[in-house]
Amino acid sequence: MTDLTTLGIAAIRDGVRDGQFKAREVAEAFNAKVAGADALNAFLVKTPEHALAAADAADAARAAGETLKPLAGVPIGMKDLFATKGVATTAASKILEGFVPPYESTVSQNLWNAGAGMLGKLNLDQFAMGSSNETSAFGNVISPWRRPNDTAPLAPGGSSGGSSTAVSAGLAPGATGTDTGGSIRQPAAFTGISGIKPTYGRCSRWGTIAFASSLDQAGPMARDVRDCAIMLEAMAGFDAKDATSLKLDVPNWEAALSTDLKGKKVGVPKEYRVDGMPGEIEALWQQGIDWLRDAGAEIVEVSLPHTKYALPAYYIIAPAEASSNLARYDGVRYGLRDLPEGAGLQDMYAATRAAGFGDEVKRRILIGTYVLSAGFYDAYYTQAQKVRTLIARDFERAFGECDVLLTPTAPSAAFALGEKQADPLAMYLNDVFTVPASLAGLPAMSVPGGLDKDGLPLGLQIIGKPLDEQGVLNAGLAIEQRAGFTARPQAWW
Numbered sequence: 001m002t003d004l005t006t007l008g009i010a011a012i013r014d015g016v017r018d019g020q021f022k023a024r025e026v027a028e029a030f031n032a033k034v035a036g037a038d039a040l041n042a043f044l045v046k047t048p049e050h051a052l053a054a055a056d057a058a059d060a061a062r063a064a065g066e067t068l069k070p071l072a073g074v075p076i077g078m079k080d081l082f083a084t085k086g087v088a089t090t091a092a093s094k095i096l097e098g099f100v101p102p103y104e105s106t107v108s109q110n111l112w113n114a115g116a117g118m119l120g121k122l123n124l125d126q127f128a129m130g131s132s133n134e135t136s137a138f139g140n141v142i143s144p145w146r147r148p149n150d151t152a153p154l155a156p157g158g159s160s161g162g163s164s165t166a167v168s169a170g171l172a173p174g175a176t177g178t179d180t181g182g183s184i185r186q187p188a189a190f191t192g193i194s195g196i197k198p199t200y201g202r203c204s205r206w207g208t209i210a211f212a213s214s215l216d217q218a219g220p221m222a223r224d225v226r227d228c229a230i231m232l233e234a235m236a237g238f239d240a241k242d243a244t245s246l247k248l249d250v251p252n253w254e255a256a257l258s259t260d261l262k263g264k265k266v267g268v269p270k271e272y273r274v275d276g277m278p279g280e281i282e283a284l285w286q287q288g289i290d291w292l293r294d295a296g297a298e299i300v301e302v303s304l305p306h307t308k309y310a311l312p313a314y315y316i317i318a319p320a321e322a323s324s325n326l327a328r329y330d331g332v333r334y335g336l337r338d339l340p341e342g343a344g345l346q347d348m349y350a351a352t353r354a355a356g357f358g359d360e361v362k363r364r365i366l367i368g369t370y371v372l373s374a375g376f377y378d379a380y381y382t383q384a385q386k387v388r389t390l391i392a393r394d395f396e397r398a399f400g401e402c403d404v405l406l407t408p409t410a411p412s413a414a415f416a417l418g419e420k421q422a423d424p425l426a427m428y429l430n431d432v433f434t435v436p437a438s439l440a441g442l443p444a445m446s447v448p449g450g451l452d453k454d455g456l457p458l459g460l461q462i463i464g465k466p467l468d469e470q471g472v473l474n475a476g477l478a479i480e481q482r483a484g485f486t487a488r489p490q491a492w493w
């Protein structure tokens with residue numbers, strides 16, 4: 001009998017529907033995998049009973065001859081940034097330790113409504129701030145990947161590193177991620193899986209712990225492009241509880257998947273050829289160009305002249321919004337409260353925040369309050385907002401000449417844990433290719449393209465026009481078919 005944990009979302013859905021196996025068997029198999037993978041530290045909370053209950057509901061529906069829901073029998077992992085009713089939710093921060101939400105986020109509720117079950121809550125960079133998962137207050141996630149003959153632990157990417165690890169290690173067929181500046185795409189690239197950040201506004205932000213509200217978007221991380229399309233359909237949709245939610249129907253992305261790119265133009269932005277980019281990344285990018293040409297697309301060079309200002313603008317805007325969003329953690333309303341003997345209210349605020357936030361979160365709050373303060377606001381925040389507009393215009397202009405853009409996802413393969421921790425700027429540089437699409441609110445996805453000389457995965461990024469997730473998924477699928485990426489990490493955990 002097949003090991004059910006080798007199956008992806010589409011295969012599980014179809015197998016349950018066709019009666020090849022029971023949803024309960026699937027949930028039991030994944031629960032067992034999760035239980036045996038503590039060494040990876042991917043899960044902050046395990047919820048095997050949630051997965052089993054959803055599976056039993058799917059099996060009962062099938063036995064009763066009902067039409068099954070789109071994700072019936074599919075157990076998934078939930079990034080611990082989504083509030084889940086009755087299940088501890090911490091954003092990997094001590095300041096939320098002990099917080100059990102009395103409500104369910106819209107995205108997670110949408111997934112449960114589609115029949116999915118939850119295997120557990122996934123570790124992440126604290127408040128989704130980071131690119132390696134090392135800012136989690138509950139220990140970093142360790143990538144299931146290793147260099148050959150080398151046991152040095154590698155970063156799973158971040159901030160959705162628990163999600164990338166769970167999917168690539170076969171602990172879950174799919175997982176939710178969130179992406180503010182690359183947190184779905186970069187960890188997907190580091191672990192050899194696929195992930196898509198939809199157009200800003202496609203997925204409701206309600207009940208998702210806020211980092212930078214004008215950038216935050218939820219999206220799926222899964223083994224392949226089809227699985228991402230299926231999961232995104234379930235996650236997306238208008239929600240009156242989020243003022244920035246788009247009032248649009250969710251397209252049937254899976255049904256419209258096609259790898260025929262005839263008549264499509266793929267833009268290659270010349271400014272993404274950054275100095276010091278490893279030869280292997282260049283070569284993979286060229287390979288991606290050849291694959292898309294082979295799929296029928298015409299390749300055009302385009303220019304995004306303000307690309308070099310994207311990273312600095314992002315690292316002003318995101319901390320500015322974060323400093324405001326994180327003001328609510330005061331020791332009164334959620335989680336941790338540090339109340340020194342005889343202390344007043346201000347002391348309690350200060351003590352709680354000093355004890356509860358990690359260093360990276362504090363760094364962002366300090367930067368954010370600085371760039372928003374009187375006297376500096378115009379020099380930093382207003383300037384960054386202007387740059388953001390120019391970046392969005394660059395994309396608009398480029399999309400006059402092409403349908404999608406192709407770039408590398410990250411400037412390197414996974415680095416070792418600890419390697420960039422001491423230097424925040426080196427860490428921020430990892431986001432150089434992912435933040436521009438975030439600032440412009442565009443859909444963007446990472447698909448695995450190949451392996452580097454050490455056998456570690458490398459990802460290719462496709463960026464699309466607003467609302468053109470289909471174009472992104474189709475180009476991703478065209479690459480997936482040609483790349484034939486089947487590498488999986490060897491289990492050592």
Ligand code: GLN
Binds near residue numbers: 158178180431
């Ligand atoms: N690595 C980026 C940061 O630290 C992006 C994080 C994210 O997308 N949540 O801000």
